[in-house]
Amino acid sequence: xxxxxxxxxxxxxxxxxxxxxxxxxxxxxxxxxxxxxxxxxxxxxxxxxxxxxxxxxxxxxxxxxxxxxxxxxxxxxxxxxxxxxxxxxxxxxxxxxxxxxxxxxxxxxxxxxxxxxxxxxxxxxxxxxxxxxxxxxxxxxxxxxxxxxxxxxxxxxxxx
Amino acid sequence: xxxxxxxxxxxxxxxxxxxxxxxxxxxxxxxxxxxxxxxxxxxxxxxxxxxxxxxxxxxxxxxxxxxxxxxxxxxxxxxxxxxxxxxxxxxxxxxxxxxxxxxxxxxxxxxxxxxxxxxxxxxxxxxxxxxxxxxxxxxxxxxxxxxxxxxxxxxxxxxxxxxxxxxxxxxxxxxxxxxxxxxxxxxxxxxxxxxxxxxxxxxxxxxxxxxxxxxxxxxxxxxxxxxxxxxxxxxxxxxxxxxxxxxxxxxxxxxxxxxxxxxxxxxxxxxxxxxxxxxxxxxxxxxxxxxxxxxxxxxxxxxxxxxxxxxxxxxxxxxxxxxxxxxxxxxxxxxxxxxxxxxxxxxxxxxxxxxxxxxxxxxxxxxxxxxxxxxxxxxxxxxxxxxxxxxxxxxxxxxxxxxxxxxxxxxxxxxxxxxxxxxxxxxxxxxxxxxxxxxxxxxxxxxxxxxxxxxxxxxxxxxxxxxxxxxxxxxxxxxxxxxxxxxxxxxxxxxxxxxxxxxxxxxxxxxxxxxxxxxxxxxxxxxxxxxxxxxxxxxxxxxxxxxxxxxxx
Numbered sequence: 001x002x003x004x005x006x007x008x009x010x011x012x013x014x015x016x017x018x019x020x021x022x023x024x025x026x027x028x029x030x031x032x033x034x035x036x037x038x039x040x041x042x043x044x045x046x047x048x049x050x051x052x053x054x055x056x057x058x059x060x061x062x063x064x065x066x067x068x069x070x071x072x073x074x075x076x077x078x079x080x081x082x083x084x085x086x087x088x089x090x091x092x093x094x095x096x097x098x099x100x101x102x103x104x105x106x107x108x109x110x111x112x113x114x115x116x117x118x119x120x121x122x123x124x125x126x127x128x129x130x131x132x133x134x135x136x137x138x139x140x141x142x143x144x145x146x147x148x149x150x151x152x153x154x155x156x157x158x159x160x
Numbered sequence: 161x162x163x164x165x166x167x168x169x170x171x172x173x174x175x176x177x178x179x180x181x182x183x184x185x186x187x188x189x190x191x192x193x194x195x196x197x198x199x200x201x202x203x204x205x206x207x208x209x210x211x212x213x214x215x216x217x218x219x220x221x222x223x224x225x226x227x228x229x230x231x232x233x234x235x236x237x238x239x240x241x242x243x244x245x246x247x248x249x250x251x252x253x254x255x256x257x258x259x260x261x262x263x264x265x266x267x268x269x270x271x272x273x274x275x276x277x278x279x280x281x282x283x284x285x286x287x288x289x290x291x292x293x294x295x296x297x298x299x300x301x302x303x304x305x306x307x308x309x310x311x312x313x314x315x316x317x318x319x320x321x322x323x324x325x326x327x328x329x330x331x332x333x334x335x336x337x338x339x340x341x342x343x344x345x346x347x348x349x350x351x352x353x354x355x356x357x358x359x360x361x362x363x364x365x366x367x368x369x370x371x372x373x374x375x376x377x378x379x380x381x382x383x384x385x386x387x388x389x390x391x392x393x394x395x396x397x398x399x400x401x402x403x404x405x406x407x408x409x410x411x412x413x414x415x416x417x418x419x420x421x422x423x424x425x426x427x428x429x430x431x432x433x434x435x436x437x438x439x440x441x442x443x444x445x446x447x448x449x450x451x452x453x454x455x456x457x458x459x460x461x462x463x464x465x466x467x468x469x470x471x472x473x474x475x476x477x478x479x480x481x482x483x484x485x486x487x488x489x490x491x492x493x494x495x496x497x498x499x500x501x502x503x504x505x506x507x508x509x510x511x512x513x514x515x516x517x518x519x520x521x522x523x524x525x526x527x528x529x530x531x532x533x534x535x536x537x538x539x540x541x542x543x544x545x546x547x548x549x550x551x552x553x554x555x556x557x558x559x560x561x562x563x564x565x566x567x568x569x570x571x572x573x574x575x576x577x578x579x580x581x582x583x584x585x586x587x588x589x590x591x592x593x594x595x596x597x598x599x600x601x602x603x604x605x606x607x608x609x610x611x612x613x614x615x616x617x618x619x620x621x622x623x624x625x626x627x628x629x630x631x632x633x634x635x636x637x638x639x640x641x642x643x644x645x646x647x648x649x650x651x652x653x654x655x656x657x658x659x660x661x662x663x664x665x666x667x668x669x670x671x672x673x674x675x676x677x678x679x680x681x682x683x684x685x686x687x688x689x690x691x692x693x694x695x696x697x698x699x700x701x702x703x704x705x706x707x708x709x710x711x712x713x
Contacts, residue, residue, distance in 0.1 A: 079195075079321070082319070082321025082323075083403075085317065085318045085398070094433065108195060110182065110195075114318075117317035130190070133190075140181075142170060142174065145167075145171070145316075146315075146317065147439060154439060156311075156445040156448075157442070
C-alpha cells in the first residue's frame with residue numbers, strides 16, 4: 001500500500017492485523033486491546049511492532065506499557081474527531097516518542113498540515129483519495145503562529 | 161490598531177489561496193459536500209436558506225476606515241448591497257455565490273482581513289469591550305491580549321476539530337460590555353495581590369439550549385501565562401468534551417458534568433506541565449503588540465464633562481437626546497465615544513448598506529482617527545470623537561439614518577437573522593424586531609423606560625441571546641405556526657443571569673402587545689425612575705407581570 005511518510009509517497013510494508021487473525025511474518029500493527037492481551041509474545045517475535053491507539057486512549061496509563069513499540073497508529077474515526085491531534089502532540093512533546101506516528105482512519109488531505117505540525121509523520125490516506133495531490137497540503141502554509149511538535153517556539157519567539 | 165507584519169499578511173494570503181483550491185476541488189467534484197463542509201466552515205462560509213453566507217472576522221470588533229470601505233465594495237460587487245453586524249462583532253454577507261468567495265477572501269486579505277475560524281468547531285474570533293482603551297473604569301486595555309489570543313488561536317493545529325465551537329471574550333473594566341460570563345472562556349483583567357494586573361479565568365458559560373453562567377476556575381493568573389492557561393483549558397476540553405451528541409458538546413456541559421472544581425483541577429494539572437514552556441509570553445512581545453493600541457494623537461483640550469452635560473440639554477432636542485443616550489465619557493479631556501445605532505425601524509437590526517458603509521468610512525476619517533468598532537449589541541462606535549465636533553457628527557449621521565438616539569434603550573434590539581435567512585430557525589425574528597421599533601417610537605417614553613434590553617432568537621440556539629435579555633423573546637414553531645415565548649430577568653453583565661419563561665407563548669400578532677403590557681406594568685410598579693427594569697424584576701419577581709398577562713390562574 002502507498003502511504004505518505006516524511007512528505008513522500010512510499011510503499012508501506014507494515015501490515016494491519018485484526019484481533020482474531022493469526023500473526024503473519026514481518027512488521028505488524030495490532031490494536032491496543034490485542035497488545036494488552038498478548039504483549040510479551042508480541043514483543044518477543046521477530047519483526048517490528050506497531051500499536052493502534054483509539055481516540056480516547058489514556059496516555060498516562062498506556063504509555064509506560066509501550067516500551068519496545070516502533071510505531072503508533074493514531075485512529076481518526078472521523079476527520080472531525082480532533083482528539084488525535086492532542087494525543088500526537090503529547091506523544092512527541094511530553095512522552096518524547098521517537099518512533100513513527102501514523103494517522104489512520106478518516107485521513108484526508110485538508111487535515112495533513114495540522115497533523116504534521118502535531119508530530120504525525122506518516123499518513124494512510126483514506127482509500128480512493130488522490131495521494132499525489134495530498135502532498136500539496138504540506139506546502140500550503142509557510143507561516144505558523146504556534147509552537148507545536150515541529151517547533152516548540154511560537155511565532156513571537158521567531159519573529160524577525 | 162494592530163497592523164499586519166509580513167507573517168500575518170502571508171498567513172491570510174496563503175489561506176485565501178488554499179480556500180481557492182478547496183473550492184475548485186469541490187466544484188470539480190473531487191471532494192464531497194460532506195468533506196467540504198468543515199473546510200468552508202473554517203473559512204466562515206455557511207449554507208443558508210437562500211445561498212451562502214460569509215462571516216468576516218473583525219478581531220475584537222476593531223475596524224479601520226479602509227476596511228469599512230472594503231466592506232462597502234464587497235457588498236456592492238458581490239452581495240445585494242448590504243452587510244450585517246453580528247453579536248460577536250463580526251460582519252456577515254448573506255447573498256454570496258460560492259465561486260465568488262475566493263475572490264472576496266482575496267479582497268479582504270488586501271486590507272488585513274479574513275473569515276478564518278468564524279464558524280466551525282474551532283476557536284472563533286475573540287471579542288472584547290467596544291470602549292477598550294478609552295473607558296474610564298478600565299484596569300488595562302484588553303486589546304493587546306485579544307490580539308495575542310487571535311494569533312495563538314489562528315490555525316492552531318491541535319484545536320481545529322474541537323467537539324464544538326469555542327468562543328473567548330476578554331474585558332478589562334468594572335462593567336462588562338463583552339458578556340464574558342456567557343462565553344466558553346471569559347477572561348477578566350483584574351489586579352493581583354500586589355497591584356499588578358493579571359487575569360481571572362472563567363469557563364463554561366454559554367447560551368443555546370442549555371444556558372449557563374461561566375464559573376471562575378482561577379482568580380488570578382499572572383500575565384505571562386495567558387496562552388499556556390488557555391492551551392490547557394482547550395486540551396482538557398478537546399480530549400474529554402463529549403463528541404457523541406452535538407447538543408451536549410460545548411465545554412459548558414463538560415464543566416457542568418465534572419463540576420467547576422474538578423474541571424479546574426484537571427486544567428491546573430495540565431498547566432503545571434506547560435506553564436514554563438516557550439508559550440510563556442515575553443515582555444518584548446506584549447510590548448510589541450501593545451504599541452499598536454497606544455492612545456490616539458489627541459489634541460490637548462480642556463476638560464469637557466460640563467460641556468457634555470450642557471449638550472445633553474441642548475435646545476435641539478433630538479441632538480440633546482442623542483448626547484444623553486449615545487455618547488459615553490472618555491478618558492481624554494475634550495473627547496468622547498459615540499455609539500452609532502444601527503437600529504432604526506426601516507431595516508433589520510445591524511444591517512448597513514454599501515452607501516452607509518462608505519459614508520461611515522469617511523466619517524471615521526473625519527471624526528475618529530479613521531477607526532470604528534463593532535459592538536456586541538450590533539451597533540458601531542466611534543471611540544475618539546471631539547466633544548466640539550459632536551453636533552456636526554450628529555447631523556452627518558442623521559442624514560444617513562444613523563442618528564437614532566436609542567443606545568441601550570428598548571428599541572436597541574438584539575436579534576438573530578431568524579427564519580428569513582437561517583435554516584435552523586423555527587420562527588422569524590426580524591419582523592418582530594421591526595414591529596417593536598415601529599411601535600415604540602415615542603422617544604420620551606423610551607427615555608422614561610431607561611436602560612432595558614430586548615434580545616430575540618428565532619430558535620433555541622439563541623444567536624439573539626434571548627436568555628440574557630432583560631426581556632427575552634424566543635421564536636418557536638407550534639404545528640407550523642410561529643409562536644413567541646416571553647422571558648424576563650436575563651442579564652449579560654458581570655451580574656449575569658438567565659431569564660425565566662413567563663408563561664404560555666404568544667402568537668405572532670400578540671407578542672409585541674405582550675411586551676407593551678410588561679413595560680407598562682414595570683412603569684407602574686417601579687419604586688422610582690432610578691430603578692431599572694432589571695432591578696424591579698429582581699425585587700418583585702415575575703408575579704406582577706404574570707398577573708397582568710395571564711390573569712390569576
